[in-house]
Amino acid sequence: MSNRRNFIKKAGILSAFLALNPWKAEELISEKSKKIKKPVVLSTWRFGLQANEEAWKVLSKGGRALDAVEKGVRFVEDDPNERSVGYGGRPDRDGKVTLDACIMDEKANVGSVACLENIKNPISVARAVMEKTPHVMLVGNGALQFAISQGFKKENILTPESEKEWKEWLKTSEYKPVVNIENHDTIGMIAIDEKGNLSGACTTSGMAFKMHGRVGDSPIIGAGLFVDNEVGAATATGHGEEVIRTCGSYLVVELMRQGKTPQQACEEAVKRIYKNFVNQNRNVKDTQIGFIALNKYGETGAFCLQKGFNYAVHTQDGNILIDAKNLI
Known part of the structure; x- marks a missing residue:
């Protein structure tokens, strides 16, 4: 009673x-x-199609999103023909290939490396930082020493093609990255697995012919990548300095927390970046920014500053490349 x-x-x-x-x-x-769509994996740019296929090998067997995103972006890092990530990445103005990467899991565990030389897979070094050190980020020679201590092979990752381009660039030394030409882009990947858990990874060689020591948004948690397992995940590509100014990926996730869809959140983040250009009276025409986002329900979204950014989405229905909507 x-x-x-x-x-x-x-x-x-x-x-x-x-x-x-x-x-x-x-x-x-x-x-x-609301029915949760899972698993889902999405990643930036055309090379995301192949990266998604690798990640799907993990997700389709009930594997963890963290393992999937590491496996997916490693595939691009290993490809010497992809000139903005990992092995084969274009060097800085001193002829050195320096790599940046970060990774984040469903429990807010994070690892990151920046300005790492002579190691082909910075994303796996970032995961080792996350799992085997008390720190979040290691940089430069310290990151290299740690990688070697963990069994990573030290090798020359400057390919003949990239070296040739650098020597050609030295004739004028004009620093002007071209919008949507992948000499300054990133692979960012975010995923939700069968258990409904989210993870993300982001890796790049950064802008071609940058100043030695320059670090963009890609290895910075909250800028190039952010994951909140209660809400969603986001990652960015393009000119990292602009993403850092707005803590872009964190902003996208927080907008989703407030009730916006992944698409709406990406659009709002790009608009805020554009507003900075207007307020600072800067010319936006040579800048590209793109965001992709995934919420807890497996819903996706993407948006960019200018036309030309695309992203790949893999669900149970297949793996497709989508041209993102743009602001200007």
């Missing part, structure tokens, strides 16, 4: 609350009825 009374009392309180808050009632009903 007392159990019945308690049930009636709780039901009455809930009914009164929902009567006073009809919008909350609608939200609760909608959240409960």
Whole structure:
């Protein structure tokens, strides 16, 4: 009898609350009825198609999103023909290939490396930082020493093609990255697995012919990548300095927390970056920024500053390349 009374009392309180808050009632009903699409993996640029296929080998077998994103971006790092990531990446103005990467799992564990030389797979070094050190980020020679201590092979990652381009660049030494030419781009990958857990990875060789020591947004948690397992994940590509100014990927995730869809969140983040250009009276025409996002329900979104950014999405329905909508 007392159990019945308690049930009636709780039901009455809930009914009164929902009567006073009809919008909350609608939200609760909608959240409960929403079906989660999983697994899902998405990544930046055309090379994301192949990267997604590698990640899907993990996700399709019920594997962890963290393992999937590491495997996916490693595939691009290993390819010497992809000239903005890992082995074969274009060098800085001193002829040195310096790599940046970060990784983040569903428990907010993070690892990052920046300005790492002579190691082909910075994403795996970043994961080792996450799992085997008390730190979040290692940089430069310290990151290299750590990588070697963990069994990573030290090797020359400047390919003849990249070296030739650098020597040609030295004739004028004009630093002017070209929008949507992948000499300054990143592979960012985010995924949700069968258990509904999110993870992300981001890796790059950075802008071609940058100043030695320059670090962009890619290895910075909250800028190039952010994951919140209660809400969603986001990653960025393009001119890293602009993403850093807005803590771009964190911003996208927080906008999703406030109720925006992944698409709406990406659009708002790009608009804020554009507003900075307007307020600072800077020319935006030589700049590209792109965001991709994934929420807890497996819904995706993407948006960019200028036309030309594309991204790959892999679900149970297949793996497709999509041209992102743009602001200007």
